[in-house]
Amino acid sequence: MNLKGNSGCNIEQQGDKVVKTAIGSYAPRLREQAQKQYCATSWSGTRNSIEGTPVLNIKEDLVGNDLKVTVTMPFIEGDTLAEELLKHKGISSAEDLGAFISSNFTFGKVWNSKVIFKNKIDDMIKKTPELQSELQEFLKEFEQDLGDIKGGYCHGDLTLENIIVGHKETYSTAARVLYLIDFLDSFIDTPYIDIATVLQDSLCHWSYRYTELDEDDKKYLRRFSQEFLERVGGNYRPTMKKILIFLLFKIYRIVPYAKDDVTKRWCSDNIKYVKSLFDCLPVPDKDNGYYSQYVNLNDFWRK
Ligand SMILES: Nc1ncnc2c1ncn2[C@@H]1O[C@H](COP(=O)(O)OP(=O)(O)OP(=O)(O)O)[C@@H](O)[C@H]1O
Numbered sequence: 001m002n003l004k005g006n007s008g009c010n011i012e013q014q015g016d017k018v019v020k021t022a023i024g025s026y027a028p029r030l031r032e033q034a035q036k037q038y039c040a041t042s043w044s045g046t047r048n049s050i051e052g053t054p055v056l057n058i059k060e061d062l063v064g065n066d067l068k069v070t071v072t073m074p075f076i077e078g079d080t081l082a083e084e085l086l087k088h089k090g091i092s093s094a095e096d097l098g099a100f101i102s103s104n105f106t107f108g109k110v111w112n113s114k115v116i117f118k119n120k121i122d123d124m125i126k127k128t129p130e131l132q133s134e135l136q137e138f139l140k141e142f143e144q145d146l147g148d149i150k151g152g153y154c155h156g157d158l159t160l161e162n163i164i165v166g167h168k169e170t171y172s173t174a175a176r177v178l179y180l181i182d183f184l185d186s187f188i189d190t191p192y193i194d195i196a197t198v199l200q201d202s203l204c205h206w207s208y209r210y211t212e213l214d215e216d217d218k219k220y221l222r223r224f225s226q227e228f229l230e231r232v233g234g235n236y237r238p239t240m241k242k243i244l245i246f247l248l249f250k251i252y253r254i255v256p257y258a259k260d261d262v263t264k265r266w267c268s269d270n271i272k273y274v275k276s277l278f279d280c281l282p283v284p285d286k287d288n289g290y291y292s293q294y295v296n297l298n299d300f301w302r303k
């Protein structure tokens with residue numbers, strides 16, 4: 001059975017396995033992504049509730065002069081987390097994901113992110129000249145905040161659709177496990193990317209852009225965001241500001257790939273929304289000039 005694939009990959013279910021292939025220029029990236037997933041089985045394995053989906057095999061062939069990479073993994077039975085959350089509206093996944101991502105910061109690993117962002121933005125402007133003024137403004141506005149950024153393991157594309165809610169047999173019960181799939185090589189390896197990607201769904205509804213969400217769903221996703229943000233330290237001003245910078249940047253990165261009207265509209269609406277969230281961060285006190293370090297998350301929810 002053919003599973004949907006967005007990038008340069010083909011994805012097929014073959015019995016109890018899933019096989020992902022790429023030929024040509026995307027092949028080395030698929031290999032890198034699969035290696036990241038393979039390593040994730042060990043870094044996430046120490047926690048009971050979140051695991052990288054095992055990689056059974058990474059195979060390389062030549063098709064004519066082109067490299068072909070084939071990755072095999074088990075088929076995980078279950079809904080994606082995006083679907084499951086709206087069905088059951090449980091809050092434990094927000095806590096688990098928050099705790100999991102926070103623990104992925106690697107002690108002592110720091111990126112000089114100013115240079116990395118600058119290079120990435122130069123690259124993006126070459127490919128999408130219409131974003132030039134917005135991206136230059138972004139760089140100017142946040143240059144001060146893009147100093148040293150804490151690094152660590154990151155999935156790279158941790159949308160709620162890239163998490164399958166599966167089960168694992170233990171001695172007497174089948175424990176609920178969140179299996180991570182579809183890892184992505186990222187321009188900077190930091191858990192901030194994963195935090196921003198979760199919020200891209202819970203706060204900005206990226207994975208739900210084709211879904212009709214009712215008031216109850218929206219209210220639940222706000223609660224999810226709140227719980228998640230509290231776990232990752234989003235109520236602390238400097239952390240929240242970095243999270244918002246990564247979130248805004250992630251949305252700019254989607255713009256060149258937005259083909260249909262729903263996605264284009266989603267991008268423009270959410271660029272405005274996330275920009276407005278910077279205004280919800282505490283401002284300096286008139287009398288002493290200092291910032292309060294605490295963010296009132298109630299100001300964040302879309303009116
Ligand atoms: N190991 C797996 N077990 C069960 N279902 C899977 C597995 N891998 C992928 N799928 C299903 O296939 C869908 C697409 O897979 P995946 O997320 O890897 O690629 P994608 O998001 O379509 O795109 P791409 O990697 O091309 O950007 C998933 O959303 C999931 O429903």
Ligand SMILES: [Mg+2]
Pocket residue numbers: 161162182
């Ligand atoms: Mg995916």
